[in-house]
Amino acid sequence: MDKIKVLSAFQLKIVLTVLMVLDHLHFINNIIPPETAAFFSVISRGVAPMFAYLVVESIRYTSNVKKYLMRLFVFAVVMFAGNTIFRLVYQAKYGMLSANIRLLLSNNIFFTLALGTLSICCICWGRQSTRGAQRGLYALSAACFLLGFFAGEWGSVILPFMLAQCFFRENKRIKFLCYGLIQIVALLLPFSEPLWFLVFPFMMLYNGKKGRQSDKSKYFFYLFYPIHLWIIAIINYLSGI
Numbered sequence: 001m002d003k004i005k006v007l008s009a010f011q012l013k014i015v016l017t018v019l020m021v022l023d024h025l026h027f028i029n030n031i032i033p034p035e036t037a038a039f040f041s042v043i044s045r046g047v048a049p050m051f052a053y054l055v056v057e058s059i060r061y062t063s064n065v066k067k068y069l070m071r072l073f074v075f076a077v078v079m080f081a082g083n084t085i086f087r088l089v090y091q092a093k094y095g096m097l098s099a100n101i102r103l104l105l106s107n108n109i110f111f112t113l114a115l116g117t118l119s120i121c122c123i124c125w126g127r128q129s130t131r132g133a134q135r136g137l138y139a140l141s142a143a144c145f146l147l148g149f150f151a152g153e154w155g156s157v158i159l160p161f162m163l164a165q166c167f168f169r170e171n172k173r174i175k176f177l178c179y180g181l182i183q184i185v186a187l188l189l190p191f192s193e194p195l196w197f198l199v200f201p202f203m204m205l206y207n208g209k210k211g212r213q214s215d216k217s218k219y220f221f222y223l224f225y226p227i228h229l230w231i232i233a234i235i236n237y238l239s240g241i
Contacts, residue, residue: 004204008211009054012202013221016051019044020225027104027232029239046198048109052158053203055113056165059120069117071222076110079226083108086233093237101236107229112152116162119144123167156189157182157196 007015023044026037055072062068083105090097090105097105122141126134145163148155164178179197186192 005207007205008207008209009057010211010213010217012050012054012206016047016202017221017224019047021228023047024104024229024232027100027229028235029100042195043198045193045195046200046202048154048193049158049161049196049199050202051109052113052116052154052162053165053199053206055117056120056162057208059117059166065117065121069114069121072110072114072117075222075226076108076114079108079110082226082230086230086237090233090237101233104229104233104236107153109153109225112148112155112158113162115144115148115152115155116159119148119159120162120166123163154193154196156192157186160185161196161199 019040022040025032025040032040058068059065087097087101087105090101119141122137122144126137126141129137145159148159150156152159160178160182164175164182168175168178183194183197186194186196
């Protein structure tokens with residue numbers, strides 16, 4: 001099994017980023033045929049959960065979890081602001097948003113990941129707090145979970161997946177039970193992602209190492225996600241879509 005664990009976190013992020021771009025090509029009308037778009041959509045279903053998995057890894061090993069949490073929320077706010085500006089620009093020119101553009105500019109995985117991280121942190125902090133503070137932290141954790149579950153991109157999958165991976169990492173029986181429950185929920189809820197389990201091949205390839213680390217490489221992935229979506233929005237805007 002260890003022989004297939006060949007990719008570091010950095011290398012995985014490169015692969016995930018490429019798949020993410022392929023998945024988002026369908027937002028540019030007529031650039032790829034529907035069959036190709038459907039194929040890209042399927043092979044990329046593990047991307048968001050794997051980024052969530054790597055966030056949990058970062059929570060476990062970061063030297064400053066509060067700073068890491070703040071960075072996720074900052075980028076969530078930045079992306080929300082950018083998406084809002086693009087929506088206003090589109091509405092000013094075209095009067096309304098097409099379904100394609102509305103979906104494109106609703107993407108904000110940072111928001112989901114930030115809520116999942118805060119939910120985990122509140123549970124960890126609560127375990128070390130007095131009873132009164134503990135109740136408040138647990139309540140905040142539950143609120144973050146519910147908000148992310150129902151309002152976050154991929155929330156119904158990512159939020160329970162992050163908690164299961166964080167708190168039942170070494171308990172395989174409970175962890176796999178959680179995976180099964182997540183799959184049931186994903187099949188039952190119309191807004192969920194039933195193919196989220198395609199994250200498992202990526203998890204099997206992960207060797208537990210960070211790989212290349214620098215401020216430039218770290219912020220590249222934070223910046224690339226919103227920027228590539230906004231580039232697509234600009235292309236559609238200029239082409240009159």
